[in-house]
Amino acid sequence: MISVEDIRKNFGNLRALDGVSVELSKGRSYAFIGPNGSGKTTLIKCILGLVIPTSGDIRLEGESILNQWDYRASIGYMPQIGRYPDNMRIGQLMDMMMNIRNHSGALDEELIAEFRLRDMYDKPMHGLSGGTRQKVSAALAFLFNPPMLILDEPTAGLDPVSVEILKDKINRERTDGKLIVITSHVMSDLDELSSEVIYICDGRIHYNDSIDNLKQETGHESLGRAISKIMNRTATA
Amino acid sequence: MPRIIKYILYDILRTRFILFYTLFLLLSAVGMYQLDSDTSKVVLSMMNIVLIVVPLVSIVFTTIHFYNSYEFIELMLAQPVNRTVVFLSQYLSVALSLLLAYTVGIGLPMVFYGTEASGLTLILSGAMLTLVFVSLAFLSAVLTRDKAKAIGVALLFWFYFSLIFDAFVLWILYSFSDYPLEKVTVALIALNPVDLARILMILQLDVSALMGYTGAFFKDFFGGGMGFAFAxxxxxxxxxxxxxxxxxxxxxxxL
Known part of the structure; x- marks a missing residue:
């Protein structure tokens, strides 16, 4: 569905992405793993059009997305830190997003219902806890039923009950045939939520295969151990 | 776009800062009217406040607002929407809220106590200054990567236009005082929005005679309809x- 073709991105002298190519297809769930500052977020931001690559191309269903904006109707994005205007109410934010999206199909309000956000529609953003803001971000990402979901650290800051609600939702969407991209530092979450691993380090992709293959290859049952083996291998290579 | 502007405007108008700004202008305007019964003197005193405070508040508030909304702007840009729309709705909401605060703060006492043409010129030039400094603030915000630097650049703009530039003009006028400088001065003044607003006001107030020959030239140049249109x-x-x-x-x- 999305093909990233030899993307490079320099921030001054820093090479954030150094020739990244990857194919992301429908019905699969990709875990982006890598140390801090490895280029995961930059890659996600390139796909979202927030960062403009120095060279290379990104295609959605064959069409280049560079300098386009309407393609983002097929992406739902949950940012790592959700900060909203202080005096805006949750309901107003939802209404504003619906206006921006101009969505004609059915809305997916499952998360709004399960997180009981409707009861808080009148509350202004500045009074909300970090976890509640995270719930709002999650609900917004799924609201417009997009075929592709990009979730940046989705479970960080959520209480255990909400984490399970969100995980169930992600897995339901995956079996529905959506493309899901998740970054997280919580390996057990990624183990439950994703089928493929993409290991990024220093702006390059060092490993790209299914989680099952990774476990078989390294002989470890837990994703965390398997990944650290890969990390050590790339560090010594 | 109107709906985005509506909600962002709603958000900004409820910030304490905007309320304080309105209140500050309101109180100082009422204070001036209480101190003096001559409206043109009141307008002159208010002008001095407006020329310092309006640029400072506009540029600092806008820069801080931009950086506080950074994550929200990011989220909006991840939606199917053109960057120009997001940028312009941010600009218009900030500009409209500051304009509203300014017109209420300065205009309400004028409605109450009464004023003449000079009062309208004060509102107009203050409103223009607001827009100019909101534009400059957006420029300083997009050129920098962090909030502290952006505020620094914004303050530098304010210092430059409120203080440094005038010192520079004085220095030129003093050093080249043997030459006819009237046209040069007009050109120099066009390079500073604060000075332009000041000249517009002063000419309305009939105190330009105090400025000697240059004042007479300004009166001649800016006093007519052409000069007003130029400014x-x-x-x-x-x-x-x-x-x-x-x-x-x-x-x-x-981003």
């Missing part, structure tokens, strides 16, 4: 050029 036109350029530059940078900016 307003140049001020509009001061709004449009930084805004256009900021938009160009924003369209290619990495």
């Amino acid at each position: 307003t036109g140049v001020l509009l350029l001061w709004v449009a050029v930084p805004l256009g530059l900021a938009m160009r940078v924003f369209k290619r900016k990495d």
Whole structure:
């Protein structure tokens, strides 16, 4: 569905992405793993059009997305830190997003219902806890039923009950045939939520295969151990 | 876009800062009217406040607001929407809220106590200054990567136009006082929106006689309809050029 073709991105002298190519297809769930500052977020931001690559191309269903904006109707994005205007109410934010999206199909309000956000529609953003803001971000990402979901650290800051609600939702969407991209530092979450691993380090992709293959290859049952083996291998290579 | 502006405007108008700003202008205007019964003197005193406070508040508030909304702007840009729309709705909401605060703060006492043409010129030139400095603030915000630096650049703009530039003009006038400098001075003044606003006001107030020969020349140049149109036109350029530059940078900016 999305093909990233030899993307490079320099921030001054820093090479954030150094020739990244990857194919992301429908019905699969990709875990982006890598140390801090490895280029995961930059890659996600390139796909979202927030960062403009120095060279290379990104295609959605064959069409280049560079300098386009309407393609983002097929992406739902949950940012790592959700900060909203202080005096805006949750309901107003939802209404504003619906206006921006101009969505004609059915809305997916499952998360709004399960997180009981409707009861808080009148509350202004500045009074909300970090976890509640995270719930709002999650609900917004799924609201417009997009075929592709990009979730940046989705479970960080959520209480255990909400984490399970969100995980169930992600897995339901995956079996529905959506493309899901998740970054997280919580390996057990990624183990439950994703089928493929993409290991990024220093702006390059060092490993790209299914989680099952990774476990078989390294002989470890837990994703965390398997990944650290890969990390050590790339560090010594 | 109107709906985005509506909600962002609603958000900004409820910030304490805007309320304080309105209240401050309101109180100082009422205070001036209480102290003096001559309206043109009141307008002159208010002008001195407006020329210092309006640029400072506009540029600092806008820069801080931009950086506080950074994550929200990011989220909006991840939606199917053009960057120009996001940028312009941010600009219009901030500009409208500051304009509203200014017109209420300065205008309400005028309605209450009564004023003449000079009062309207004060409202007009203050409003223009607001727009100019909001544009400059957006420029400083998109050119920098963090909030502290952006506020620094914004303050530098304010210092430059409120203090440094005038010192520079004085130095030129003093050093070249043997030459006829009237036209040069007009050209120099066009380079500073604060001075333009000041001249517009002073000419309305009939105190230009105090400024000697140059004052008489200004009166001749800016006093007529042409001069007024010139000053307003140049001020509009001061709004449009930084805004256009900021938009160009924003369209290619990495967030």
